[in-house]
Each structure stands twice: as C-alpha cells, then as structure tokens.
Amino acid sequence: MKKLYFLKLGGSTLTNEDKPGTAKKETIRRLLSEVRKAQSNKTFDIVIGHGAGSFGHPPAKKYKINEGLKYSFSRRGAIITHNAAKELNDIVVNEGLKVGVNLYPFAPSSFGVWNNHGATDSMVFHISHALKNGFVPLVHGDVVMDSEKGVSIASTEKVFSFLTNHMKPDKIILATDVDGLFTANPKIDKSAKFIKIINGRNIEGALKSAGSSLKVDVTGGMHSKVRSLYEMVKATGSTGYIVNANEKGRLYSILVGKPNIYTIVKE
Ligand code: ADP
Numbered sequence: 216m217k218k219l220y221f222l223k224l225g226g227s228t229l230t231n232e233d234k235p236g237t238a239k240k241e242t243i244r245r246l247l248s249e250v251r252k253a254q255s256n257k258t259f260d261i262v263i264g265h266g267a268g269s270f271g272h273p274p275a276k277k278y279k280i281n282e283g284l285k286y287s288f289s290r291r292g293a294i295i296t297h298n299a300a301k302e303l304n305d306i307v308v309n310e311g312l313k314v315g316v317n318l319y320p321f322a323p324s325s326f327g328v329w330n331n332h333g334a335t336d337s338m339v340f341h342i343s344h345a346l347k348n349g350f351v352p353l354v355h356g357d358v359v360m361d362s363e364k365g366v367s368i369a370s371t372e373k374v375f376s377f378l379t380n381h382m383k384p385d386k387i388i389l390a391t392d393v394d395g396l397f398t399a400n401p402k403i404d405k406s407a408k409f410i411k412i413i414n415g416r417n418i419e420g421a422l423k424s425a426g427s428s429l430k431v432d433v434t435g436g437m438h439s440k441v442r443s444l445y446e447m448v449k450a451t452g453s454t455g456y457i458v459n460a461n462e463k464g465r466l467y468s469i470l471v472g473k474p475n476i477y478t479i480v481k482e
Contacts, residue, residue, distance in 0.1 A: 217257070217258065217259055217260050218258060218259040218260070218385040218386070219259065219260050219261070219262070219346075219382060219383065219384045219385055220259050220260070220261045220262075220384055220385060220386045220387075220388065220470065221261070221262050221263075221264070221375050221378070221379075221384040221386070221387045221388065222250070222261055222262070222263045222264070222388045222390065222466075223263075223264045223265065223266070223371045223372065223375065223388065223389045223390060224243075224246055224263065224264070224265040224266070224307075224390050224460060225265075225266050225268075225389065225390055225391040225392060225460060226265065226266025226267050226268025226269070226270070226271070226272065226303075226356070227266070227268060227391060227392040227428065227430060228242060228246075228268075228390060228391065228392050228460040228461055229242060229243055229265055229266070229268055229303065229307070230268030230269040230270055230303065231269060232268070232269050232430045234269070235269045235270070235273050236269060236270055236299070236302070237269070238270075238303060238306045238307075240306065240310055242460070242461070243306065243307055243310040244310045244313060244314055245463065246390065246460055246466060247307075247310055247311050247314045247316045247318075248314045249464070249466045249467040249470070250263070250316055250351075250466070250470065251314055251315050251316050252467060253467050253470035253471050254316075254470075259385075259470070260346045261351055261470075262342060262346070262351070262352045262353075262354070262375075262378070262382075262384075263318065263351055263352070263353050263354075264353070264354040264355060264356075264371035264374060264375060265303065265304070265307055265353070265355050265356070265371060266355070266356050266370070266371055266434075267296075267299065267300045267303060267355065267356040267357075268303065269430070270299040270300060270302055270303040271296055271299045271300040271303070271356060272430065272432055272434075273299075274292060274295045274296040274299050275292075275296045275358075275368055277292065278291070278292020278293070278295065278296060279292070280292060280293060280296055280358055280366060280367070280368055281367065281368055282364070283361060283363070283364025283365040283366055283367060284364065284365030284366055285364075285365075289365070289366070293358045293366045296358050296368075297322075297324050297357060297358045300355055300356060300357050300358070301322065301355075303355070304320055304322070304353070304355050307353065307355075308320055308353065311351070311353075316351055317349070317350050317351055318350070318351050318352075318353040319345045319350035319351065319352055319353060320353045320354075320355075321338065321341060321342060321345070321352055321353065321354050322354075322355070322357055323338070323354055323355070323356075323357040323359050323369050323374050324357045324358055324359050324360075326338040326359075329359045329360065329361050329362070329367065329369055336381070338377070338378070339378060339381040339382065342354075342378065342382075343382070354371060354374045354375075355371060355374075356368065356369065356370045356371050356374075356434065357369055357374075368434060370434035370435075370439070372389070372434070372439065372440060372443040372444070373443070375387065375443075375447065376443050376446065376447055379447045379450055379451050379453075380450075383451050383452070383453070384451060384453050385453055385454070386453060386454055386455075386456065386469065386470075387444060387447055387448065387451075387453050387454075387455045387456070388455075388456045388458060388466070388469055388470075389440055389444060389455070389456065389457050389458070390458050390459075390460035390466055391437075391440070391457060391458070391459065391460060392459065392460065392461055393437075393459060394409060394458075394459045394462075394476050394477070394478075395409060395410065395411075395457045395458065395459070395476070395477050395478030396409075396410045396413060396421055396424070396425060396437065396441060396457055396478045397409055397410060397424065398410065398424045399424055399426075400426050400429075400437070402429055403429075409476075409478075410424075410478055411478065411479065412478070412479050412480075412481065413441070413445065413455075413478060413479070413480045413481070414480070414481045414482060415482060418445055421441060422438065422441055422442060422445075425437040425438040425440070425441045425442075426438060440457070441457070441480075444457070444480050445480055448480050448481065448482055449482050452482065454479060454480065454481060455479070455480030455481070456469050456477050456478065456479060456480065457477060457478040457480070458475075458476075458477040458478075459476070459477070462476070465477060
C-alpha cells in the first residue's frame with residue numbers, strides 16, 4: 216500500500232521577513248521540485264500545508280486575531296488576515312503548476328467551526344478524495360470560525376493534528392529555517408547543540424529548549440511545533456521530522472528515506 220506523508224512548508228522559508236507580503240518563489244519552486252522528484256516512483260501520497268509567514272502573521276498580530284472577535288476591527292481584521300494567507304496560497308499553487316506538482320487548495324476557513332482542536336469531517340472527506348483523484352491536497356494556516364472566541368488562528372500544525380484523527384501518515388515533516396531542534400535557539404545562541412532524536416526519554420527537555428520564532432509569529436514558534444509534532448507522532452505511530460528547507464536536498468532525503476541532517480521525532 217502507498218505510504219502517506221504530511222509535509223509542512225514553514226512560512227519563514229517561503230516568505231521574505233524583511234518585506235511583508237513577498238514570497239520567495241525560487242525557494243517554493245525548489246522545494247516543490249524536490250517533492251516532484253521524490254514522487255516520481257509514486258511510492259507515497261502527500262498532503263502539503265504551508266505557514267502564513269510575512270503574509271499572514273503581521274495582520275494577525277495587528278488585528279489581535281488570537282483574541283477572537285473582541286474589538287470593533289476584529290471582523291475586518293479576520294478577513295484581511297485570511298486574504299493574506301490566501302494570497303500566499305495562490306502563489307504556492309501557481310509555483311506547483313510550473314514544476315508539475317498538482318496542488319489542490321483547501322482553505323481551512325471553509326471547513327466549519329473550530330473550537331480547541333476540531334474541524335468538520337468534510338475536510339477529511341474532501342482531502343481523501345483529492346488524494347484518490349491524484350491531486351496533492353494543499354492546506355494552510357488560516358483564520359477559522361471558533362465556537363468560543365468567534366474566530367481563531369488554525370496553524371498548519373493544528374490542521375494536520377485534526378487530520379491525524381482520521382488519517383494515518385507514515386511521516387510528518389516540518390520544514391523550517393533551522394537544521395532541526397537545538398538545545399537553545401541556534402539563531403541567538405551559537406553554542407546551541409543539535410538534537411538528532413526526540414523521543415519519550417528527552418521530550419520534556421526538548422520542549423524546554425524550544426522557544427519562539429524571532430519573527431512576527433502568532434502560532435507559537437518552535438515550542439508549539441515540537442509539542443504538536445510529538446503529540447501527532449504518539450497518536451499515529453508515525454515518524455516526525457524537523458528539517459531545514461533552506462538547504463537543498465534535505466527535504467528530498469526524507470521523502471526518499473535517505474540519511475541527511477534533520478531532527479527525528481519518535482514515540
Ligand atoms: P516556520 O515559520 O518555519 O514554521 P518558525 O519561525 O515559527 O518556523 O520557527 C522556527 C524558529 O524557531 C527558528 O528560526 C528559531 O529562531 C526558533 N527556535 C526557538 N528555539 C529553537 C530551538 N531550540 N531549536 C531550533 N529553533 C528554535
């Protein structure tokens with residue numbers, strides 16, 4: 216049976232932090248080409264998600280979307296934030312067309328009401344059918360309706376976490392802008408040491424060392440990434456990976472099962 220992989224392309228890698236609203240199209244194309252090349256022998260299906268990076272995070276912060284519909288500007292802000300995420304999504308879909316990856320977009324905002332961790336089952340239904348029909352389903356971090364706060368942010372990790380209640384991926388890959396998890400933020404602390412494997416024995420320490428992102432980030436940076444990845448791995452028996460998407464070929468290595476530099480997350 217074909218394996219199923221979940222891949223998140225981090226917003227930090229896909230967008231330019233210095234210029235809000237600009238995408239790194241070459242990087243997007245290169246990463247999708249690695250997927251295309253790895254998929255040429257058709258041994259796996261893949262669901263891809265992407266972060267909002269410098270498109271979605273600045274408006275999400277400005278309009279305090281994490282606080283829900285609390286202010287007079289909240290509704291306007293929710294729409295502006297969704298639109299920004301969608302704008303990056305359109306770019307990713309188009310870059311996919313250029314390199315032959317048929318990404319079919321599913322916006323989490325269209326899949327009903329979320330509370331702490333849910334979305335409607337129709338999301339799973341649509342994504343499963345898209346896979347059967349030979350597409351690569353594409354989701355993204357988005358603003359979603361929330362039964363308590365009115366609206367909230369669903370990060371790609373949250374969307375994946377919902378999907379793993381129904382789908383069992385063999386690999387869950389988070390592609391970001393550092394080599395993996397370190398004992399401290401490697402962008403600040405040059406003595407930070409690389410952590411090759413995270414499992415039940417060192418997860419608590421690993422979580423303590425995982426901090427926030429240096430950019431405007433409304434979804435919790437490395438800490439929430441590691442926590443949700445470990446929870447998904449535990450729940451599904453899959454293997455998790457944190458990999459540097461800025462380094463050519465590392466994503467490809469994971470997809471085809473070759474050793475390279477990345478952090479592995481196991482139960
Ligand atoms: P993405 O946008 O790719 O999803 P984030 O920017 O949210 O990723 O998170 C990655 C960032 O997490 C890194 O650039 C780094 O600054 C930060 N970080 C904090 N603590 C750690 C750690 N212990 N190991 C690695 N990265 C860390």
